[in-house]
Amino acid sequence: MKILAIETSCDETAISIIEAKGGLKKPQFKIIADTIISQINIHKEYGGVFPALAKREHTKNLLPILLTTLKKGGLLNPVSNSKNKIFNFQFPISKQTTNKIHKILEREIEIAEPLLEFVKTHKIPKIDAIAVTQGPGLEPALWTGINFAKALALAWDKPFIPVNHMEGHLVASLLKSKVTSSKYKGVEFPALGLLISGGHTELVLIKDWMDYKLIGQTRDDAVGEAYDKVARMLGLPYPGGPEISKLSEEFSKNLKLKTKNFTLPRPMLHTNDFDFSFSGLKTAVLYTVKNIKKVTPEIKKEICAEFEDAVVDVLLLKTKKAIAKNDIKTLILGGGVTANKKIRKEFKKLEKELSINILIPDAKHSTDNAVMIGIASYFRYLDNKILLPNKTGKIRAEGNLAL
Ligand code: KG4
Numbered sequence: 001m002k003i004l005a006i007e008t009s010c011d012e013t014a015i016s017i018i019e020a021k022g023g024l025k026k027p028q029f030k031i032i033a034d035t036i037i038s039q040i041n042i043h044k045e046y047g048g049v050f051p052a053l054a055k056r057e058h059t060k061n062l063l064p065i066l067l068t069t070l071k072k073g074g075l076l077n078p079v080s081n082s083k084n085k086i087f088n089f090q091f092p093i094s095k096q097t098t099n100k101i102h103k104i105l106e107r108e109i110e111i112a113e114p115l116l117e118f119v120k121t122h123k124i125p126k127i128d129a130i131a132v133t134q135g136p137g138l139e140p141a142l143w144t145g146i147n148f149a150k151a152l153a154l155a156w157d158k159p160f161i162p163v164n165h166m167e168g169h170l171v172a173s174l175l176k177s178k179v180t181s182s183k184y185k186g187v188e189f190p191a192l193g194l195l196i197s198g199g200h201t202e203l204v205l206i207k208d209w210m211d212y213k214l215i216g217q218t219r220d221d222a223v224g225e226a227y228d229k230v231a232r233m234l235g236l237p238y239p240g241g242p243e244i245s246k247l248s249e250e251f252s253k254n255l256k257l258k259t260k261n262f263t264l265p266r267p268m269l270h271t272n273d274f275d276f277s278f279s280g281l282k283t284a285v286l287y288t289v290k291n292i293k294k295v296t297p298e299i300k301k302e303i304c305a306e307f308e309d310a311v312v313d314v315l316l317l318k319t320k321k322a323i324a325k326n327d328i329k330t331l332i333l334g335g336g337v338t339a340n341k342k343i344r345k346e347f348k349k350l351e352k353e354l355s356i357n358i359l360i361p362d363a364k365h366s367t368d369n370a371v372m373i374g375i376a377s378y379f380r381y382l383d384n385k386i387l388l389p390n391k392t393g394k395i396r397a398e399g400n401l402a403l
């Protein structure tokens, strides 16, 4: 089946079309088209994501991205003789549907008419469902994608699938599973998910797809948040993750700088649970920076390297403990911080060390994207968690939606 998926939970506007098959046991996914517009340059000057601005940008971007994505996927088919669209009996949109679409998009009213115009002048694409991120995330941003998806589902008469953003991160690595190779055993359960993003740090016990139990989480800052805040202390631009990662790498490459002059704490490393805390680590960086008279570029690199080592130590140890305790067969990484080279490298080593299967999404699909929303929606579709296009009214954006 083909699914069109929409993601607008934070500062990326993304739409993808994926093809999914194989069912829950051997799911296989292929990207037909994938488009992302990042708002990073717009939010950079605020040092973080500004919700009202994110909503405005999503509203502006959604329809053009939809057209681009359909075109890339060979699914953009204008109705011939579209000049005579009023005689377009092939795809009539009733007065009643038009009114409903206006109502759905009342807070994004500027795209209601352009969307209707587009729908009237193009054939309904051959897709089987429309999926959208329902939460967690920034509510004004989420609403934009949800309303757009509701309107589209109604106009095209397609099933509507609301998706949890974190479940999307959890399944993003399935995109590259070598399901076609005879060696691939599929994801063996119980699996463990380590979700590390800008808003979340969670260890999730996965008994089966859609059967999740949160066994550990951060008590304060998320890992990505700590990266972003430490970056700000060091005068590095938003988002901080990639910047810190770059400097840390430079430190490791430079043999002259090999030994570090100070150490940062590894918070909650030896506690008897699977929880995390990164706020103390962030504060330790703050004091370190304050105590140094002049933070030279070399010292900056050293701080980044030590910060990253501390993060990796904590994530690795807690994950290993959770693997041992729960007899885990597959470890699945997900979330924007998974794009980090050091984290990828260190976790990959566990494959041999613990002889378990480890899935890590490719760097491009580690940070927010719509492909992962499409993948998660396939499982929901198989489980019949779909809504008819005229029954989407009760779906609301949920900023704190839990897995
Ligand atoms: O999953 P994501 O794209 O958005 C949320 O759902 O939060 O994650 C964004 C987070 C940001 O905090 C960003 O700094 C971090 O992921 N990040 C990284 C890297 N790339 C993005 N952190 C460390 N190393 C990276 N290479």
Ligand code: ZN
Binding pocket: 165, 169, 197, 198, 335, 336, 367, 368
């Ligand atoms: Zn995310």
